[in-house]
Amino acid sequence: MKRTSRDIRTANRYEVLRQIIAASPTSRQELAAATGLSLATVATLVGELLGLRMITEVGFEDSAGGRPRGLVAVNASGGALIGVDIAETYVHAELFDLALNVLARADEDMRPGESRPEQVVGHVAAAVGSVVAQAGIEAARVLGVGVSVPGQVDRDTGVAEYAANFDWHDVPLLDLLADHIAHPLYLDNPLRACTVAELWFGAARGRADAVVVNLGTGVGAGLALGGGLHRGVSNSAGEWGHTTLVLDGRLCHCGNHGCVETYVGAPGIMQNLRELSPRSPLLHPEDQTATIEALARAAAAGDPVALKAVRDTARYLGAGISDLINLLNPEVVVLSSWVAARLGEPLLEEVRRAVARHALRRPLAATEIVLSPIPTDPVSLGAATFALEGTLQSVGHRTAKRGAAHARSRTAPLPREAHLT
Numbered sequence: 001m002k003r004t005s006r007d008i009r010t011a012n013r014y015e016v017l018r019q020i021i022a023a024s025p026t027s028r029q030e031l032a033a034a035t036g037l038s039l040a041t042v043a044t045l046v047g048e049l050l051g052l053r054m055i056t057e058v059g060f061e062d063s064a065g066g067r068p069r070g071l072v073a074v075n076a077s078g079g080a081l082i083g084v085d086i087a088e089t090y091v092h093a094e095l096f097d098l099a100l101n102v103l104a105r106a107d108e109d110m111r112p113g114e115s116r117p118e119q120v121v122g123h124v125a126a127a128v129g130s131v132v133a134q135a136g137i138e139a140a141r142v143l144g145v146g147v148s149v150p151g152q153v154d155r156d157t158g159v160a161e162y163a164a165n166f167d168w169h170d171v172p173l174l175d176l177l178a179d180h181i182a183h184p185l186y187l188d189n190p191l192r193a194c195t196v197a198e199l200w201f202g203a204a205r206g207r208a209d210a211v212v213v214n215l216g217t218g219v220g221a222g223l224a225l226g227g228g229l230h231r232g233v234s235n236s237a238g239e240w241g242h243t244t245l246v247l248d249g250r251l252c253h254c255g256n257h258g259c260v261e262t263y264v265g266a267p268g269i270m271q272n273l274r275e276l277s278p279r280s281p282l283l284h285p286e287d288q289t290a291t292i293e294a295l296a297r298a299a300a301a302g303d304p305v306a307l308k309a310v311r312d313t314a315r316y317l318g319a320g321i322s323d324l325i326n327l328l329n330p331e332v333v334v335l336s337s338w339v340a341a342r343l344g345e346p347l348l349e350e351v352r353r354a355v356a357r358h359a360l361r362r363p364l365a366a367t368e369i370v371l372s373p374i375p376t377d378p379v380s381l382g383a384a385t386f387a388l389e390g391t392l393q394s395v396g397h398r399t400a401k402r403g404a405a406h407a408r409s410r411t412a413p414l415p416r417e418a419h420l421t
Contacts, residue, residue: 010393012037016045017054017074017392018200021099024073025058046072053078054098074099079391080137082145082183083384084124085190085377087338088165088217089288091120093127094380095135095142098388100201102376103137106130112286115166117176125180144184144387148193148379149173150218152236158187164242164253165218186383186390190214191238193382194336194372195222195229200385202334202374209330212372213240213321214379215339217288219261221324241265245320263316266292266339272316273309280305289338296342310343311350318354321369325355329363336372337379344371 012035019034020026028046032039049055049072056075060068076099085092091108108123128145151163158174174187195204195212204210204224212222219241223230230237241261242254249258250271262268266288273280273295282298282305284290298306321333335348352369359367372378 010389012041013045013048013392014389016042017049017388020049020055020072021074022200022205024099025071026073027061027069027071029069076101079143080135080141081143081384081387081391082128082131083193083377083380083382083387084127084145084147085193085379085383086120086124086147086149087190087379088115088150091123091127092377092380093124093131094377094384095131095137096381096384100381100384104131104134106134115168117168117171117173120166121173121176121180124177128181128183139182142183143391144186145181146186146188146193146383146386146388146390147173147177148188148190148383148386150190152234152239153187153189155186155188155235158185160187167253184387184390184394186386188235188383188386189220190216190218190337190379190382191220191222192229192231193222193379193386194334195224195382196385197374197378197382198222198334198336198372199224199229201381202372202378203332203368203370204334207331209328210332210334211321211324211328211330212334212336213317213324213340214337215264215317215335216337217266219265223328225328240320240324243320243323245316260316260320264313264320268316269295269309269313269339272312273305276309276312277305282306282309292339292342296344296346299343299346307346310346313343314347314350315354317347318351319358321351322355322358322364325359325363325367330367332368332370334370334372336374340371 015035016031019031028039028042032042053075055072058071058073060070062068076097078098081096083094089110091110093106094102095104097103106127108127110123132139132142149160149163150165152161154161160168160171160173162169174185177185191214194214198204198212208227210224214220214222220238221240222238242259244258245260245263246258250262251257252259252262270291273283282291282294295306295309299310348371355369374381
């Protein structure tokens, strides 16, 4: 799809604000160097962000032989953003200030079978209401709510097109949420959310090519290629969890057999453990979270069954990650989401060993494999940035409409722009 001048301006506004959040305080000259935009363009965009009260002037710094440079910083209290992580077993919401510091958190558990759209919407609405109440802020200060839902998402229409683990097909999720939540809403999936979080604050920051492997109940791979988020032509890139790992292997929710997800997602790890030790006390048949918690504690204590289960899981995971490394040649592969966070270093070390057995030497030598360093829920953080992006886009639309109305009121045409900003 061809990008318009408005799209480009929104993207540039977003990138400038991203840099300010990451490196406050900073100067316009430093922003131009970091973003590759001209100083004149940066000055214009900084002026817009100042007018929106998203950033503020914070003084000056000396420059070598010239006038002192004005410094700007994010105005943390200029608004609030909410990020919602809808997973198969829970809904987690976090409320952030504009510096993306967490001000409030809320959790809603979802029991097995409690996945009808209206049930999920009820949990999301309750979690959003809870974080707003906890933070004690006026509803008008919430700029937007980013919502991450597993599966394939049409972010423009707000439709959850396909979520295998929920058995959802073409669910108009954003419309359903809008009946219960008054704030602006933005929808995407956890692969994109985790990747954006890592690009902003995590292990992919400053990296041009990165893969973020999302390990939860479901599994996928968020892709950052050439310094930006890769969505694919239908916003479906990253469905690595539904690539075939074992021919004629385990049945997957998607209807195929042998998908990566069936061996390294939380239910797959439970199956690995069950096959290894059918009566293991580590197994909690109806509770993924309790099983992974028990497995992590036992592995840390040196339990041989737990260590073998982690090793078997890492063997499958390492084979799948090797394919990503050979195919994409990334600088970094980040293991993210709750399963990776809980199994931690034991899983990471076994994955590195497994990858070393399968990946080609040259691409592997250029790739780091790390755990996500983000201390909060990366999906909620990434979802909040979608709300931030949407806010900046809506500002751009309002500005464009005002500009068009002003132009219509004049008899002479507006001059053409020399270049796009």
